Amino acid sequence: MRFSFANLVRQSFSGHQGWPEQWRDPEPKAAYDAVIIGAGGHGLATAYYMAAEHGLRNIAVVDKGWLGGGNTGRNTTIIRSNYLWEESEALYDHALDLWQDLSQVLNYNVMYSPRGCMMLAHNIHDVQVFKRHVHANRLAGIDNEWLTPEEAKEFCPILNTSERVRYPILGATLQRRGGVARHDAVAWGYARAASALGVDILQRCEVKGITRDASGAVSGLDTTRGPIATRRVGVVAAGNTSVVMGMAGVRLPLESYPLQALVSEPVKPMMPCVVMSNTIHAYMSQSDKGELVIGAGTDSYISYSQTGGLHIATHTLDAICELFPAVRRLRMLRSWGGIVDVTPDRSPIIGKTPVPGLFVNCGWGTGGFKATPGSGHVFAHQVATGEPHPINAPFTLDRFRTGRLIDEAAAAAVAH
Amino acid sequence: MADPSIARTAPRADPPGAGALVSLGLVPPATRFSFRGDAAAADGCGRALGLALPRVACRSAEAGDRAVLWLGPDEWLVLAPEAETVPLFAAVEAALAGVPHALVDVSHRQVGFAVLGRLAPALLNAGCPLDLDLSAFPIGACTRTVLAKCDVVLWRRGPDAFRLEVNRSFADYLAGTLRVAERGLG
Amino acid sequence: MLLIPCPYCGPRPELEFRNAGHAHIARATAADDQGWAETLFYRDNPKGVIAERWRHFSGCGRFFNALRDTVSDGFLASYRVGEPRPAAPPPIPEGEAPRIGAGEEPRP
């Protein structure tokens, strides 16, 4: 049944008894044409586009837990595309284009809200780096503009733009198409749409082994719900990528760290946009429900524990209170962590692996939610055709050998 | 060597002053050396200083107005009166001729604070994450550690007496932090 | 906040430390480009026991190695640079409050 206001009204007369399952809960088949490991936003989007654009229907997405329960379900939902390098600009802006009508395409309100994403400059070096972004983005046709402190204040009135603070705001970039979307809805929307196209979504189905034939190519998966034969596997397991790829004997340039986030108690609207300050480590927006959504930092050590230290949250909150002094009396309602897989150059790896039939899409680190539609779209091309989409072609594993890194971190030190 | 006509200016650290509960004061200028080396070098250095370098982690040794603080397995902080900088440096170097080591004058790198009072441990614990109970951090214990957002060397001189050594540009911050923390005592 | 066993100073709060990534990575400068890329970038990233490097930055300043379980975050051992990775030892009990300076005495 389509999601629409009319159907909602109709259902409300019958106690909403008529809504079907949003996605099927099938038993695993013995074999699939392709299997995606990881039912996060990226994995589900991959499967959706494989079915919708490449006509593959006998495919499955497997997840060890519940779909959307990884980083997709625990991120601060910042969306923007004002990256520096041309490769990144193309990738993230491709995603941003897809966000524009994703709700209609999926027939699921993912609440993409282009309320503007502002990044604060606190010293001259920041100003230089951010202006470089503005220029690069303009050439690429990506909207990103420079704001004076006064303009920044106008755009986000609760911002402290006083010159007397420890690190005064010297200006900001603003990407107006940047914003947020509802994290869960993205996973659910893709799951529902993929399922409707015949994709089997197999939850509580943990991959325990990747089997290979005599030639070394992928031949199937061992899962907690039994063996599955397939000759094409796309690994989209975020923080767990090293573990999964290890099953095929593939080591990667990845390290997994806990990244924390927290929300305040809900309050009436006080924050109209997204604000990021990389220099003093503070990221904040306000969800439609009213809670302030705040991104904290990563813990310094590798961990798979989805929790982290209190000092990470306190450090973030002192910066938040400094930027937004009116929030000091608000309260932290909940804090949590996700496990992010970080590459040496902070850019993702999307493409082939040394194992025939095995493809990987990983390394999104602290900032892959925004890329979900684009990442799924290009990776679907990669897995379905075996060859990269032009947009993901530069994001190879081989760049670590050649040195052709796409180093967003070194260039700007901007996460998320 | 210093020309007495040249004023010596301590870092800007606003005079910390004595609070009601804990007193916080700058200690007078002093000679400070960072000494690095292995056991043999440490022995030689100790002979030149007239006091054995402590070999136990996080412990100090004192003789007269000289003191040596263990800061790491091959690192000690030597403290002596201000006037001794030149002769003491020469004495240690002379004693260690041919023995690999590093002696570096850091007299001006850092400043010292004395923190005194019954609530001194509580005050320090506003920013320092160490256990300052006498059972865990006895008199004479010393270590580099953190205090709020700066690094310090913390040295216990008595049950209620501590000395803090901090890099000079952090002195303002440290004094400010402790002053604000004092409001939370009692 | 972790309590990290410095082999020199004893267990101390995480705030005093810097993590320095995987331990025991040989700096294979003679390797071919792929081998060198592996030295530089490729990591085991284990879910389980990791041998990792820490520096007691705001303490004794020493780098050292430790075994830690990346699932529980519990430490199993800490040892000095240059020492071999110990065989899986029993976990260090939680809640051991530190006596400052309770690490091992310096060895010759």
Add this chain to the structure above:
Amino acid sequence: MSGQHRTPRGGRIDRARPIRFTFDGHVYEGCHGDTLASALLAHGVHLVGRSFKYHRPRGFLAAGAEEPNALCTVTRDRARTEPNLRMTQVELYDGLDAASQNSWPARGFDVGAINDLLSPLFAAGFYYKTFMGPRAVGGTTMWAKLFEPVIRRAAGLGRPPTEADPDHYANRFAHCDVLVVGGGPAGLAAALAAARAGRRTMVCDENPEMGGALLTHPAAEVDGRPAAAWAASAVEELRRLGATVLPRTQGFGYYNHNFVALTERLTDHLAHPAAGAPRERLWQVRARHVVLATGATERPLVFPDNDRPGVMLADAARAFLHRWGVKPGTEAVVVTAHDAAYRTALDLHRAGVRIARIVDPRPRPAGPALDAARAAGLPVTAGGTVIGVKGSLRVSAALVARSAGAGATDHEAVPCDLVLMSGGFTPAVHLFSQSRGKLRFDAATQRYLPGDAAQAQSSAGACAGAWGLAAALDGGSAAGAAASGGEALRHAVSGDHPEDGGGTLGTLPHGRDPSRVKAFVDFQNDVTAKDIKLAVREGFKSIEHVKRYTTTGMATDQGKTSNMNALAIAAGALGRTLPEVGLTTFRQPYTPVTFGTLAGAARDELFDPVRRTPIHGWAEARGARFEDVGQWKRAWYFPVAGEDLHAAVAREVRATREVAGIFDASTLGKIEVVGPDAAEFLNRLYVNSWSKLGVGRCRYGLMLNEPGFVMDDGVVGRLALDRFHVTTTTGGAPRVLHHMEDYLQTEFPELRVWLTSVTEQWAVIAVQGPRARAILEPLVEGIDLSSGAFPHMAIREGAICGVPTRLFRVSFTGELGFEVNVPSDHAAAVWDAVWARTEALGGVAYGTESMHVMRAEKGYVIVGQETDGTVTPDDLGLGGMVGRAKPDFVGRRSLSRPDLVAPGRKQLVGLRTEGTAVLEEGAQITPVPDPKRGAHAIGHVTSAYASPTLGVPIALALVENGRALTGQTVYVPMPGGAIPARVVSPVFYDAEGERLHG
């Protein structure tokens, strides 16, 4: 009068100390010791707010931390206002001003209540299904412009503060042998056992008064004293023994390695807090052992309209009666599946509340509690149920059905103004679960209990499943003793009811059309039983999905009263057992914690250390403008007579080149590298070779990271065969030392060399310009400054103004230059002397901006400006510095990686443009004047200035194959059109370097 519903005596309040307070503009009177909730109930005020989504009238459900409904905003002044406080925890003080939330114009008549009528539409997750707008209207436009703003305005609970919070917050790190969280019988007994065993003990409780259940059992006695008096004496003994007793202190987070975070409220209960006193304190406790004694929370029953004001947890009514001397109603219906509510009914009955009915859904309830109730003549309907209530702003009757299985018609309306409910007790395992302990489902009692602990930790009392004061005391004693190696003490208890038990989960049978009624599970987020069933029907089968789709358990109470019921309803709908469905994750904090408390003292000046050089005061007095470089404040420029940046810089640069300028370079990182292997160490850390550098000479060094990219630079001087004075960039100093230590300690431990930071030992005064030597000559002793004796790139030790100096002959301006290093305490005086000479000769003091301009005129790079972590020495034109003959240095292997030797890399060049306009730093460079959208940029501008020396704009840029493009024109596309630029050498001034040798 503190209210007509006040009991004549009893309670833990001080009736002699009346307090006036305001709620929604009405003035009331309460007593010292009241909470806002108890004080309002004493006046018969039940309706205290509106619900989140449906704007349903709501009253008090609970009496403590678990309260989901009764939220208010407390305002002290414009800046001190806080939304979403639980009235059950707001302590009364004179003048307290509180307001209800989420209703307009008034909580009695609320326009938003229309939502309740529209509620059939607003089923779980409805917003995912609509509000999208057609694609034709432009994708997200309808949502973002039309629907979302409306939803946002409707959502949110209280109003946020609008002004900066003036209050202060404190922090304390603490260590103890035994930390006890919860100060009820279990917690106090545990703390006593530990403290008597001589252990360092801490105990905290979120309430103002320690005692927990001991405060609500006036008939009970412990060790021969009334329970509450025993609690007070226990606290006194604990204090005497040196334990840290922390009332008003919540344990909110249990982290790794027995690290527990507490938050203590210090002033919120005071009418007139002392000025400057911290409002709250964060305790960060590392404990050898933690005893959790956090009690249990009563569960509501799920039946239609169970959210009406006047419907309350039975245990809350008990607390209101015994702790605050308040009768929460006059006529009560008690609905309970647990024996404890019978005791409550009896206590209320004795206090004069008419017990209209006790309804127990259990088919054959029995036991002493029941017997006692019957003996007192209280009417009991066993095996019955409640299928709803009457009344909207306050209950007026309960609809009681005799038989749990019966249809909706078979009921009687029992008039009442209070409905008390009890579904049993849920152990408060939040902190246990946060500590990563594994919960264990106890099928017999349908509860999750602490299983195996993951840390040095134990649970005692009701949170561990114990029932009864004696069991709590025993459990606490045993836990305290085990944690401390002490003795388990026995406490004699009377008036206890250890045999009481019972409980139920999920919806009560009500026989009504489940799709037409609202039986609330999560009160604050307005989640009903049917929402949970809808979620399951729509395929949300994991409890985590159910939570997120319905938002159950996601409100500010985090499901303290609702999670178990939600779980049971979901399990029922799924046909699975509770443990099969699983629990959602317990996360920090236990109840919400003020941001300010977490941020602590880190604010304003103390937000981050402000590092100032010894010369800062002079610069400040001269009106310098400063820039932040890392934590340092650096003098940026020295405007005189209203100059702006450019005018000041033009003057500073010209004067420096014509006469001389002095510059405070103290922030440069400095590392003394000492030991027999010092030169070899530097060989391995820098691209340059150091072995042949003579004593007394210096050299510009370039440092790479292991991937082969430039990470830092600086001049290195050799003071002795085994002693180097290394300088680094200001921002890079700590990173470089860490990097050096890393290689020294772990890669090259065989080298006998040691590194000591001397950044702050030495202040640095750069004296640059043709008259530099003339300025210094009279001040310096023991150093021959003549070019013959002291050539460019040399270092000498001697004295200046009578204090020791390390004098470098170096130049970052292209002029004859010296850098005077003096011990920091002497720097201000030496600077004064140098300045006096400089001023006399017509020189200037210049700041970082002029420094940047002058070095750009000379084509000197700044790491971090010309480099961005992707640049090699050769890219900068510095390939010649690389000691190719050296077997190894950090980064060497990487320099031969394919892409680092590939053609087409970006190279540092100069750019010249026509006219006076300065290019923008960061601007892109293209080969054509009219690049298409998405065109490839061949480079970017790294630095750009108006050159005061040349009188023209200059720029440095990184351009693909740039050196080969010298003489050609490239384009800098700008919004107003592309600017043509000619590629030139990056050295704009004095290419031969003659001025250096003056």
